[in-house]
Amino acid sequence: MFGLRYFKADSTTYAIKTVNGTIKRQGKGISFFYNSATTSISTVAVGTQEAPFIFNLQTADFQALSVQGQVSFRIADPLRAAELLNFNLQQDGLSYVSEDPLKIGDRVVRTVQSIVQNRVQSETLRAALSLNQALVSLLQAALRESPTLAAQGIEVLDVSVAAIKPSTETARALEAEAREMLLKEADDAIYARRKFAVEQERTIKEAELQTELSVQEKQQEIHESRIANQRTLLRGEMETAREKRQGEIDAEAQRRELVSLSAENTQKQADAEAYAIKARMAAFTTLPVENLKAMALANMEPEQMMAQAFESLAQNADKIGELTITPDLFGKLMKPRRS
Incomplete structure (x- = not known):
């Protein structure tokens, strides 16, 4: 039969069979026979698609920079997408009638560009160069809520920003400035190390001087303590000597008193004896x-x-004429001496 053909969609293609303007069959991975004279077929790729992008933009301080990244998306509502865009296949069932299916990625990229451009234009160059993670968060939130993409049945799965780069001349200037800053930081680090070393040396010197001062103070305390001890010992010795001298003086005074008393007693005794002898002599004379x-x-x-x-x-x-001393008498006379 003329015009009768067979169509089979793969698992990531949503096929819509329309006969005389009425949808007869739809779904992923379906297959059917159709009459090419009265049937039109639309196929919508529902698998994940990726669209890289690179935008040349201008910051708030009129500096040029580029934003490079990639967005992943899929067509979540193929019927809505097919209503707004032309996904019809030609009669051979292989190629599209229009270029709308090929421009889905461009539509998503333009939406991304609009969001990125609004943010970059509100920042200075230095601030924009550090917007990488902020842009990712902003794009993820804005693309999920984008009414334009939702109307086309498109769902954004992920977005990434690979690089934010200034122009070549600006990059060189920034590199030179960064290099100078690094050199300055290196010089500051060297100065800080030297300053720290000087401070450490000063601290060590102060500690040594403090230690030496403490040692001298301790030695002085020991010396003063030794002198105080010597003074105490000397005072003790002097007090002992004074007490000894005082004792000797007291003893000498006592001796003088005893001698005086002894002399007085002796004088009195001699007077008494002389008086007694005189009295006896007087008696003897009579x-x-x-x-x-x-x-x-x-x-x-x-x-x-x-x-x-x-x-x-x-x-x-x-x-005396003759005196005879017998041995017995002489022995008696000598006997007491022998005893």
């Missing part, structure tokens, strides 16, 4: 000689009496 001799003999020892007898014999030797 007694006869024979009485005195008798009194003397009465108080003599036998030996003294013998000696007195021999003395009398010696005095009257011219009157």
Whole structure:
């Protein structure tokens, strides 16, 4: 039969079979026979698609920069997309009638560009260069809520910003400035290290001086303590010597007092003895000689009496004719001396 053909869609293609303006069949991965004379087929790719982008924009301070990234999306509502865009296939069932299906990515990219441009134009160059993560968050939120994409049945899955770069001349200027800043930071770091080293050395010197001062103070305290101890010992020795001298003085005074008393007593005793002797002598002068001799003999020892007898014999030797001393008498005379 002329015009009868067979169509089969893959698993990521949503096919819509329309006969005389009425949808007869639709779905993913369906297959059917159709009459090319009365049937039109629309196919919408519902798989994930990726669209890279690079935008040359201008910041609030009139500096040029480029934003490079990629957006991932899919057609979540193929019927709505097919209503707004032409997804019809040609009669061969292989190629599209229009270029609308090929421009889906461009539509998404234009929406992304509008959002990015509004944000970049409100920032200075330095601020815009650091907007990477902020742009990603902004795009994810704005694209999910975009009424334009929702009306076309498009759902954004993910978006990434790979790079935000200034122009070549600006990049060189920024590199030079950054290089100078790094050199300055390096110089500051060297200065800081030197300053820290000087401060450390000063701290060490101060610690050494403080230690030396503490040692000197300790030595001075020890010296002063030693002097104080010596003074205490010297005062003790002086006090001991003073007490010793005072004791000697007191002892000497006592001795003088004793000597004086002894001399006084001796004088009194001598006076008493002299008085007694004088009295006896006075008495003796009145007694006869024979009485005195008798009194003397009465108080003599036998030996003294013998000696007195021999003395009398010696005095009257011219009157004695012959004197005989027997051995017995001589032995008795010598016996007391031997004992």
